[in-house]
Amino acid sequence: MNTVAIILVYSTSHAIQAERVLKKAGLAAKLIPTPRQLSSDCGSAIRIDAADQEASTAALERAGVPIDRLVAIGA
Amino acid sequence: MIYLDNAATSWPKPECVIEAITRFLHDVGASPGRSGHRLANEAERIRLDAREALGELLGVSNPLRIVFTSNATTALNIAIQGLLPPGSHVVTSGIEHNAAMRPLRMLEQRGVSISVAPCGGDATMHASALNDLIRPETHLIVANHASNVSGTLLPIRQIGELASARGIPLLVDAAQTAGCAPINLTADHIDILAFTGHKGLLGPTGTGGLAFREDFDIARLPPLICGGTGSRSEDQVQPDFLPDRYEGGTSNILGLAGLAASVRYVLERGVETIRMHEARLTGRLIDGLARVPRVAIVGPCDPAKQTGIVSFVIDGMPCSEAALVLDEQFDIMCRPGLHCAPLAHRSLGTLPDGTVRLAPGPFTTEREIDQTISAVAKLAEIES
Numbered sequence A: 001m002n003t004v005a006i007i008l009v010y011s012t013s014h015a016i017q018a019e020r021v022l023k024k025a026g027l028a029a030k031l032i033p034t035p036r037q038l039s040s041d042c043g044s045a046i047r048i049d050a051a052d053q054e055a056s057t058a059a060l061e062r063a064g065v066p067i068d069r070l071v072a073i074g075a
Numbered sequence B: 001m002i003y004l005d006n007a008a009t010s011w012p013k014p015e016c017v018i019e020a021i022t023r024f025l026h027d028v029g030a031s032p033g034r035s036g037h038r039l040a041n042e043a044e045r046i047r048l049d050a051r052e053a054l055g056e057l058l059g060v061s062n063p064l065r066i067v068f069t070s071n072a073t074t075a076l077n078i079a080i081q082g083l084l085p086p087g088s089h090v091v092t093s094g095i096e097h098n099a100a101m102r103p104l105r106m107l108e109q110r111g112v113s114i115s116v117a118p119c120g121g122d123a124t125m126h127a128s129a130l131n132d133l134i135r136p137e138t139h140l141i142v143a144n145h146a147s148n149v150s151g152t153l154l155p156i157r158q159i160g161e162l163a164s165a166r167g168i169p170l171l172v173d174a175a176q177t178a179g180c181a182p183i184n185l186t187a188d189h190i191d192i193l194a195f196t197g198h199k200g201l202l203g204p205t206g207t208g209g210l211a212f213r214e215d216f217d218i219a220r221l222p223p224l225i226c227g228g229t230g231s232r233s234e235d236q237v238q239p240d241f242l243p244d245r246y247e248g249g250t251s252n253i254l255g256l257a258g259l260a261a262s263v264r265y266v267l268e269r270g271v272e273t274i275r276m277h278e279a280r281l282t283g284r285l286i287d288g289l290a291r292v293p294r295v296a297i298v299g300p301c302d303p304a305k306q307t308g309i310v311s312f313v314i315d316g317m318p319c320s321e322a323a324l325v326l327d328e329q330f331d332i333m334c335r336p337g338l339h340c341a342p343l344a345h346r347s348l349g350t351l352p353d354g355t356v357r358l359a360p361g362p363f364t365t366e367r368e369i370d371q372t373i374s375a376v377a378k379l380a381e382i383e384s
Helices: A012-024 A050-063 B015-028 B038-058 B072-083 B098-108 B127-131 B156-166 B253-269 B271-290 B319-330 B342-348 B366-383
Strands: A002-008 A029-033 A044-049 A069-074 B066-069 B089-093 B113-117 B138-144 B170-173 B192-196 B208-212 B295-298 B310-314 B335-337 B355-358
Touching: A002 A050, A012 A029, A012 A044, A012 A050, A012 B038, A044 A050, A050 A069, B015 B038, B015 B253, B038 B066, B038 B192, B038 B208, B038 B253, B066 B072, B072 B098, B072 B138, B072 B170, B072 B192, B072 B208, B089 B098, B089 B127, B098 B113, B098 B138, B098 B342, B127 B156, B138 B156, B156 B170, B253 B271, B271 B295, B271 B310, B271 B366, B310 B319, B310 B366, B319 B335, B319 B355, B319 B366
Parallel strands: B089 B113, B089 B138, B138 B170, B170 B192
Antiparallel strands: A002 A044, A002 A069, A029 A044, B066 B208, B192 B208, B295 B310, B310 B355, B335 B355
């Protein structure tokens, strides 16, 4: 079972906006340096609880924050 | 000292702006968009604070549709140079500042044709004056929200409605109005708005930018400056998304830290409250100066139709001389001359001599206005 998921975004502006949107929605979100094996696009990504994937993507969509990819990390 | 040069740059700045800049230098320091460590992230949070505050002020719900540049001039150049290919046509007003007119005249050399809508002698203009000039090849309408010479406000919502009805993008130069006159990109039908941070927004110099209405398609507007953004680093082509598309190069984050605080201050004090304060002072200044012999005020002479600017001439006295005496003998700071806006002066009939411009701000007091009126009265007397 996955415990965390990484939201990849296009820029740090999006990463910070995503962090703010998710925190406002009451979801746990942590800004992390993007794991190099996942992407070289943007230096920052957002780590969320795997259980929050749907709620997180819905909140970001409502706020108009574009997501590059969502990657589930196996436990 | 009495500072009446707020139309050039506002001063003093709210204390919170000084604190925000100092705090940034002490505690943050890093460059946003790069690196991803906690200080860089904090810098990006501050930059987002600035975008959010401006979005709130201008009626733009997605903060990433606020793009930062070093001033309104750069912002206007991005929009003007990006939207007008050779062979296209642009309509503008008779009160434009050189920040818009010079890029337009440069493009004229490359085959863009320009129509300038005439203004009245007080620089007022009806939206219909622009409408009459629109052609099938009109690509853009450029309108200054308010003259930096006389303070005259253009009917921006009516111009927006017209542009929207005719399907032509509207670019508004809000250098004189952002922070001291109500603006809402959606309600006013403004596609792109250029703002500066250091006038009515009460922030530091070196800050400004563009605000894009939600439905303006940025694919229509190529970037003017390309460069590093911290995003898509493997790609040699400029990113196509906001805000990075127009933000190549290191950001003036120190200035934006101040701007985030200053726009928040403006929101808390209220644009309407600031507008009423400045209108009251402007009315007082107009009434007082109107009673001084040999002084002629240019512009509408009606606070409802202008921003916090009162421009005047003293019969027989060069405006530069008047400003020097006001500075040295009366401790009053103002700006004489043509104010980088020869087109507006032509509309007002004040070419080539220019005017003396008094521009109170949010921190100017009625007492300072009264002292200024007395000083101008003495000045006019001395020289007669």
